[in-house]
Amino acid sequence: MFFLYFGGLSKIILYLCHRKPIPFIMDKNFIGRKEELQMLEDIKSSGRAEFVAVYGRRRVGKTYLIQQFFGNKFAFSATGIIEGNKAEQLFAFTTSLINMGYIGSQPTTWLEAFECLKQTLSRKETRGRCVIYIDELPCFDTPKSGFVRALGYFWNTWASLKKNVILIVCGSATSWMIENIVNDHGGLHDRTTHTIYLRQFTLAETEDYLKSLNISWPRQMIVQTYMMLGGIPYYLSLLSNKEGLAQNIDRLYFRKNSELGQEYHRLYASLFKSPDPYLRIVETLSKNKKGLNRNEIAASLKVPSSGTLTKQLANLEACDIIRRYVLKVNGRAKTHDAYYQLTDLFTLFHLTFSKKLATEDYWQQRLNTPVLNSWQGLAFEHVCMAHIRQIRHSLGLDKIAVEYYSWRSSGSPRVQVDMIIERADRLINLCEIKFTNSEYTITSEEDRKMRDRIAAFRRESKSRNGILPTWITPFGLFKNEYSADIHHQVTMDDLFYGD
Numbered sequence: 001m002f003f004l005y006f007g008g009l010s011k012i013i014l015y016l017c018h019r020k021p022i023p024f025i026m027d028k029n030f031i032g033r034k035e036e037l038q039m040l041e042d043i044k045s046s047g048r049a050e051f052v053a054v055y056g057r058r059r060v061g062k063t064y065l066i067q068q069f070f071g072n073k074f075a076f077s078a079t080g081i082i083e084g085n086k087a088e089q090l091f092a093f094t095t096s097l098i099n100m101g102y103i104g105s106q107p108t109t110w111l112e113a114f115e116c117l118k119q120t121l122s123r124k125e126t127r128g129r130c131v132i133y134i135d136e137l138p139c140f141d142t143p144k145s146g147f148v149r150a151l152g153y154f155w156n157t158w159a160s161l162k163k164n165v166i167l168i169v170c171g172s173a174t175s176w177m178i179e180n181i182v183n184d185h186g187g188l189h190d191r192t193t194h195t196i197y198l199r200q201f202t203l204a205e206t207e208d209y210l211k212s213l214n215i216s217w218p219r220q221m222i223v224q225t226y227m228m229l230g231g232i233p234y235y236l237s238l239l240s241n242k243e244g245l246a247q248n249i250d251r252l253y254f255r256k257n258s259e260l261g262q263e264y265h266r267l268y269a270s271l272f273k274s275p276d277p278y279l280r281i282v283e284t285l286s287k288n289k290k291g292l293n294r295n296e297i298a299a300s301l302k303v304p305s306s307g308t309l310t311k312q313l314a315n316l317e318a319c320d321i322i323r324r325y326v327l328k329v330n331g332r333a334k335t336h337d338a339y340y341q342l343t344d345l346f347t348l349f350h351l352t353f354s355k356k357l358a359t360e361d362y363w364q365q366r367l368n369t370p371v372l373n374s375w376q377g378l379a380f381e382h383v384c385m386a387h388i389r390q391i392r393h394s395l396g397l398d399k400i401a402v403e404y405y406s407w408r409s410s411g412s413p414r415v416q417v418d419m420i421i422e423r424a425d426r427l428i429n430l431c432e433i434k435f436t437n438s439e440y441t442i443t444s445e446e447d448r449k450m451r452d453r454i455a456a457f458r459r460e461s462k463s464r465n466g467i468l469p470t471w472i473t474p475f476g477l478f479k480n481e482y483s484a485d486i487h488h489q490v491t492m493d494d495l496f497y498g499d
Contacts, residue, residue, distance in 0.1 A: 031212060031233075032205040033065055036196050040069045043194055044129060049160045051191055054170040055177035056198035057319055058270040059234035062170050063135055065198065075121060075130045076100050080139025082270075089140045089147075100124065110140075110150035118158050131166045132159070138173035138273075141180065148180050152187025160191070172270040175315035199320065201231030203387060204498030209233060215241045219492055220437070220474055227379035228253075230345040235260065246364040254353075254362040261357050264350040271319050277312055282321060282342055286351040289378060290406045290416055291325070291341030313340055321347060323385070325405035327461075341406060343382050349375075380435035381406075381418050384472055387495045391421070391472065394494035400424050407457060415456040419472070428463065429470040429488060430454060440473040442482040 030037070043050045054062050078096035081088050093113050094106045102120045107113040121130065134140070141147040151169075159165045171177045174197075181188060182195050201209060207222055213236075217225070225245060229235040238259055239248050253260045268275035284300045285292060294313065298305035316322045321344045327337065342348060352375050356362045366372055384391065388404055401424040409415040419431035432450060434440050442450075454467050469485070474492035477483040 030068060031209045032201055033061075033198075036065060036198065037069060039194060039196060040065075043166060048163055050166045050193045051155055051160070052166065052168045052194045052196065053177060053181045053192045054168060054196045054198065055174050055182075056172070057174065057200075057232075058172045058267050059232050060198050060200055061233045062172070062198050064233070066133060066135075066168060066170060070131055070133075073131070074133045075124065075126055076117060077133040077135070080134075080136035082136070082139055084139060084142070086142045086145045089142060089145070093140070110145060110147045111153065114150050114154035118154065126164065128164070129166055130162065130164045131168065133168045133170070135170045137169045137171040137181070138176040139171075141176070148184070149187055152184075152191070155191055156187060173273065174271055174319045176273065178315075178318055199231075201233060201236075202390075202498065203231070203383070204496045206231050206236060207496060209236055210239070213237065213239065213241060215239060217245065219496060221245050223380070223383060223474070223492060223495070224376070226383055227345055227376060228349045232346065235263075235346070246367060249363045250361050254356060254359050256358040258357075264347065264354070267346070271321075272315065278316060278321075281312060281316060282344075282347055283351060285322060285340060285342040286348060290408045291339040293337050293339050297340065316340075320344065327405065327407065339405075343385060345379060345382055345386075348379060348382065376435050381433045384419065384431075384433050384490075384495070388421075390495050390497045391490050393497050394490045395421070395429060395470070395488060397421070397423060407461075409456045409460055411456065411460065415453050417453050417457060420457070421470075422465070426465045428465045428467050430457060430467050431470045431472055431490075433472045436473055436475065439475045439478040440471070441478040441480065442471075442486070444482065447482040 043052060054066060056062050076096060078093050081092050084092070090107060090110075090113060094102070094116075097113075097116055097120060100120060101124060102116060104116065107116055117132075121132075155167060159167050169177075169181060171181075182192060184191075203219075203222065203226055206226055207219070210217060210222065210225075225236070225239070228249060235252075238252050240251075243251065252258055255261075265275075265279075268279055272278050280301055281297060284297060288296075292300070294309060295305050297313070298309055301309075303309060313322070313324070317324050317340075321342070322340050323343045324338050324340055327339065353362075363372075385404075388402075392398055392400075392402060403422045405420055405422075407417040407420045417430055418433040419429075421429040421431065423429070430450075430453065432453075450469055454469065457463070458467070468488050470488040470490070471477055471486055472490040476489055476491050477486060
């Protein structure tokens with residue numbers, strides 16, 4: 001007799017709603033994910049047992065990718081309950097077993113649960129691939145539950161021996177997935193056959209996705225959308241073609257009970273089981289445009305500059321929330337003094353404007369104001385950092401090894417450079433990034449500042465490489481006496497380059 005667990009009713013209801021079958025086939029107009037789809041195709045046709053770990057931030061489209069590729073046809077699928085306890089997770093798993101024909105009592109341990117799965121699959125005739133899909137995997141691993149050990153035992157003693165089995169595990173808690181599945185030192189050590197880290201859309205993919213929603217906005221508006229929402233498919237799906245961008249942002253973020261008003265905290269709660277230390281780090285980095293080194297972060301947070309902080313920074317970097325870069329002096333990288341820079345666009349947007357939440361029509365009433373213009377300038381730099389491949393293509397650097405980073409001087413007066421692209425051909429693109437609504441005009445003062453930046457960089461880096469002043473602006477440079485010497489430009493359209 002099967003025993004139903006009725007604890008945590010609200011979580012169970014949410015779980016059942018989340019699990020509602022989706023009767024669809026592969027979308028012919030599927031946006032992006034070419035490499036991931038090809039990898040899944042290779043996995044499907046490999047003729048051997050496969051263990052695939054799919055991870056990436058909340059709302060980036062992990063579940064959609066897997067469901068679309070396999071047509072929602074799985075020999076077994078289960079989804080963990082957000083913040084559920086062990087009994088609730090076992091209930092969810094057993095419910096999925098029942099849906100595939102299991103008859104029996106509810107298991108009380110994870111070893112029993114996976115044994116029930118093994119026996120049920122063994123009795124079930126499967127033609128072709130036997131795809132086992134476990135979504136929100138980190139949720140199942142409640143304290144002292146033994147879930148990971150049981151999963152490892154299931155794979156090592158049964159699933160890995162079946163040539164037709166594809167085990168796919170998926171989770172938003174990226175740091176957990178990396179530590180417990182991809183880089184596990186226990187029973188799952190070196191067991192995954194493939195890992196898929198799903199990143200956000202590029203600008204080109206964002207443009208294609210918006211078109212699929214019948215949203216035909218000019219590219220400048222798409223860039224502004226990207227500054228706020230990044231390339232996160234779910235966030236973009238909330239946009240309405242019946243409203244302009246400013247109206248959409250007020251509705252989605254600033255108004256009371258808006259759909260994205262609480263997303264910041266939900267995002268970090270999904271990425272990390274203990275999000276508070278990570279929130280403090282990103283809030284500190286948000287106040288420093290070019291980033292901070294580990295000692296500066298520790299001093300600001302008043303915590304030890306220890307291995308714990310190093311691990312937290314590595315976890316944020318693995319989630320694409322921050323980026324780590326190393327400065328060079330005399331051609332040598334100062335690896336002991338790496339800098340960390342906040343790069344997640346939605347996080348930057350939230351931390352800049354969160355105090356304005358529940359303010360009616362805030363965005364529409366403040367267009368072209370200094371506070372918005374200042375934020376746009378910084379956000380556009382981050383958009384450019386996220387599209388270094390497109391910038392390299394525009395500059396003809398596809399086949400040349402490069403390193404890129406922001407740079408700030410240590411001397412006086414302090415000088416900052418938005419982006420340095422250091423190339424293997426002993427040239428350096430020293431980039432100035434400006435977000436404007438028309439062609440940018442280089443004034444005599446801007447020309448002097450550029451020359452000062454070049455001089456400061458040469459003096460402190462001791463680099464002997466050739467330096468190429470480079471401007472990255474949406475609409476290029478207005479032709480005048482100062483632009484004549486600028487032979488390297490990247491425009492907004494270049495950032496939309498896609499293979």
